[in-house]
Amino acid sequence: MIEELDYSAEADSQRTFAAALADDPKVRIPKVVASAPKVIISEWMPGRPLSEFAHRPAADAEEQKLRDWIAETVMELHFSSPARVGLLHSDPHHGNFRLLPDGRLGMIDFGAVTRLPDGIPRPLGRILRLAADERADEMMDLLRAEGFVGLEDKVTAEDVMRYIGALANPLREETFHYNRGFMQAEGGRVTAPGSVDFRTGRAMSLPPQYLMFLRVVVGWMSMLAKIDRSTAGRRAAESWPSGSPASPTTTSPVQSSPSASRGSQHTESGLSARRVVLSPVITRSSASVNSAVGEVAAAASATSRSPG
Numbered sequence: 001m002i003e004e005l006d007y008s009a010e011a012d013s014q015r016t017f018a019a020a021l022a023d024d025p026k027v028r029i030p031k032v033v034a035s036a037p038k039v040i041i042s043e044w045m046p047g048r049p050l051s052e053f054a055h056r057p058a059a060d061a062e063e064q065k066l067r068d069w070i071a072e073t074v075m076e077l078h079f080s081s082p083a084r085v086g087l088l089h090s091d092p093h094h095g096n097f098r099l100l101p102d103g104r105l106g107m108i109d110f111g112a113v114t115r116l117p118d119g120i121p122r123p124l125g126r127i128l129r130l131a132a133d134e135r136a137d138e139m140m141d142l143l144r145a146e147g148f149v150g151l152e153d154k155v156t157a158e159d160v161m162r163y164i165g166a167l168a169n170p171l172r173e174e175t176f177h178y179n180r181g182f183m184q185a186e187g188g189r190v191t192a193p194g195s196v197d198f199r200t201g202r203a204m205s206l207p208p209q210y211l212m213f214l215r216v217v218v219g220w221m222s223m224l225a226k227i228d229r230s231t232a233g234r235r236a237a238e239s240w241p242s243g244s245p246a247s248p249t250t251t252s253p254v255q256s257s258p259s260a261s262r263g264s265q266h267t268e269s270g271l272s273a274r275r276v277v278l279s280p281v282i283t284r285s286s287a288s289v290n291s292a293v294g295e296v297a298a299a300a301s302a303t304s305r306s307p308g
Contacts, residue, residue, distance in 0.1 A: 079239070083120070088114040088216060090216050123142060163197045
């Protein structure tokens with residue numbers, strides 16, 4: 001929380017992202033014009049916030065194609081940025097992404113970032129792969145080695161695989177369709193009090209070094225489910241956790257799009273720091289927890305309360 005109020009630190013993170021992704025044909029990060037501890041002046045970045053696509057079905061096949069491209073780009077960006085930037089944007093929601101007039105996806109708000117200078121931790125990438133391939137005993141050995149499960153915990157490999165269940169489907173299938181029904185069903189399953197899955201989740205821990213990354217994964221899963229889209233998640237997960245570079249895949253199906261209204265990018269204020277829109281630039285005056293998969297409950301609950 002304290003770091004999120006230090007706009008000098010946020011500006012440094014934004015500059016790092018902008019420099020590392022400057023040549024990306026699919027993504028744009030606005031440049032920082034100037035910064036101080038209580039203010040950031042950033043390039044203005046017009047575009048359509050992704051909230052325009054939430055809570056309603058695609059109007060036609062072209063819009064569905066666009067939604068799928070957005071989903072692929074968001075997933076690729078989050079899996080690749082630790083290796084490419086050394087940082088992970090840790091506040092994924094619709095307001096922090098926008099579709100730009102030139103067809104790229106813009107990303108803003110770098111107050112919450114996770115430092116991963118060596119890319120996604122290799123053990124975590126391995127755990128994800130073992131879960132997807134249902135190699136329960138090998139996965140359990142690694143979970144114990146990394147502190148997810150203690151020797152005293154009465155949790156078996158079969159318990160963990162059942163607990164993970166369909167949540168690993170995005171990594172099992174070449175193309176996976178994220179939707180609200182999937183998030184609600186899985187979130188409800190793992191958090192039903194008294195159920196076997198609930199007890200399994202309570203018996204597991206989330207090591208602090210993995211906390212933010214896995215929360216971010218749940219965040220973008222929820223975000224993409226709300227815009228009802230499909231993407232090749234397994235490909236992104238296989239390409240980037242090892243830190244090996246991959247080339248950007250498909251280009252945007254959009255060549256132009258209407259600009260968003262000017263006040264929509266940042267208008268909030270907080271404590272002694274301020275964020276004020278000054279067009280054409282923007283002035284902006286851990287711990288062990290329950291199992292990572294249990295974090296889906298919050299996302300599913302928020303999704304089910306949303307209108308439409």
